[in-house]
Amino acid sequence: MTLQECYAALGGDYAGVLARLRSERLVQKFVLKFLADGSYDLLKTSLQSGDTAEAFRAAHTIKGMCANLGFARLLASSSELTEALRAGAVPDAALVAQVDDDYRRTADAIRAFAQAAGQ
Numbered sequence: 001m002t003l004q005e006c007y008a009a010l011g012g013d014y015a016g017v018l019a020r021l022r023s024e025r026l027v028q029k030f031v032l033k034f035l036a037d038g039s040y041d042l043l044k045t046s047l048q049s050g051d052t053a054e055a056f057r058a059a060h061t062i063k064g065m066c067a068n069l070g071f072a073r074l075l076a077s078s079s080e081l082t083e084a085l086r087a088g089a090v091p092d093a094a095l096v097a098q099v100d101d102d103y104r105r106t107a108d109a110i111r112a113f114a115q116a117a118g119q
Contacts, residue, residue: 003028006113010106011073020070030069032119035110037065040103047096056085059099074102 003024007014014027021027043058059082066075077098084091113119 001113001116003031003113006031006109007070009109009112010071011102012106013070013072017068017070020068027069028117031110032114034065034069034071035107035114037061039065043099047091050090052085052088052090055091056082059085062099062103071106074099074106077102 001009004014006012007017017027018024021030039058039061043055043062046052046055046058059078063075063078063082065071066078077095081091081095081099084095
């Protein structure tokens with residue numbers, strides 16, 4: 001799997017991120033670092049404990065990473081979740097499930113790319 005195929009699988013904007021970062025090597029470096037970030041785990045534990053302020057920070061971080069890396073599908077759902085949490089509201093279960101699904105798709109595509117790249 002190429003990096004461009006990875007972006008297609010995760011619903012991302014490969015051309016946009018490549019135009020911003022100007023190097024496929026640099027894009028690859030940051031894509032592979034995405035999985036090491038603990039924001040998704042923090043989001044899940046914060047939602048389970050009812051800590052909407054901490055969940056907001058985690059969702060906002062995910063949103064920012066997705067914007068920078070061109071992960072369009074996860075960006076859309078994490079942005080919606082961020083805005084729900086910004087208001088201090090407990091988010092709708094369907095929205096949380098959508099973020100979970102989008103994160104899983106993104107992570108699976110990155111893992112497949114990493115394996116194909118020998119990372």
